[in-house]
Amino acid sequence: MGEKGTIFCGVFDGHGPLGHNFSQCIRDNLPSKLSEAIKMSQKNSITSGQNEKNMPFVSWNESFIKSFIEMDEELAMKVDTDGFSGGSTAVTVIKQGDQLIIGNLGDSRAVLCTRADDNQCVPVPLTIDLKPDIPSEALRIANCGGRVFSAKEDPGVKRIWMPEEDCPGLAMSRAFGDFCLKNCGLTSVPDVWDVLTNNEVITIVASAPKRSMAAKILVKHAVHAWRHKYPSSEIDDCAVICLFLNE
Known part of the structure; x- marks a missing residue:
């Protein structure tokens, strides 16, 4: 975006x-x-009186979803017109200041390395492998x-198959491409979240x-945090009430 200190990283693993x-x-x-999607969101944030450098999470989310859907539409026209020629995962990270925003599509991974009190390296998973064996993903497909x-x-x-044919047997629940499955539950909408300290909850x-929208956004963060810390466990109930005491 031409901004000093803003970094984009992406891994795109093709298949088929x-x-x-x-x-x-x-x-x-x-x-x-x-x-371009982020610049438009920043412009809208300035218009609405918000801080350009601290774009709200909902704007990040909209930017990722918009650009991923546009990318998928372009792939359908330029790369694969018959729908059976494969696709690609995408794991993307934007670092802007002290923010990390992750957009994940498929089963490629992002991992954060931090240090424990004894100075040992500790891995913190930033993504969940989006596969058909995740109950919520399987439900959408069904x-x-x-x-x-x-x-x-x-x-x-576990793999995704077409309603009446045993093909193509895709081992992920979200991906670019694989257009023969796009009406069968496969989606190009990324899972998006950002990594924040506890003190930044009030900023959200x-x-x-x-x-x-505040409570819903906080619940989204809580669900993702649970997934990161306990990836093999079911997500606990998450409830938030935001009571605004001052106009």
């Missing part, structure tokens, strides 16, 4: 016959699409008519575009 074409096209075009099951030759891996509330 045209996987290399998918990953290269995403590498060459997604950063600029995301940059609601769209797709099927989730393991192939006989690979019983340990203060930056919510509407008071009615």
Whole structure:
């Protein structure tokens, strides 16, 4: 975006016959699409009187979703017109000041390294592998008519299959491409979140575009934090009430 101190990192892992074409096209075009979406959100933030350098999470979320969907639409026209030629994962990180914003699509990973009190390195997972065996992902796929099951030759891996055909057997629940499955529950909408300290929770509330959205945004953060700390456990109930005492 031409801003000092702002860094974009992305890993795009292609699969299928045209996987290399998918990953290269995403590498060459997604950063600029995301940059334009962020600039537009920043412009809207300034117009509404918010701090340009501290864009609210809902704006980050909208920027990622907008650019990922546009990227997928471009891939459908330029890379794969028949829908059976593969696709690509995407794990992306933006560092802006003391913020980290992660956009995840598929099963590539981002990991943060921090240090414990004894100075030992501690890995902190920043993403969850978005696969069909996650209950919420499987439910979305089922609601769209797709099927989730393991192939006989690979019983340990659950895959997405078309409603009436045993193909293509995709082992992830979100991806660019794989257009034959896009009406069967596969989505190009990324899982987006940012990493904040506890003290920044009040900033989330203060930056919510509407008071009615503050609690929902906080719940989203709480759910992601639970997933990061306890990836093998079911998510506990998360409830938030934001009581505004002053006009």
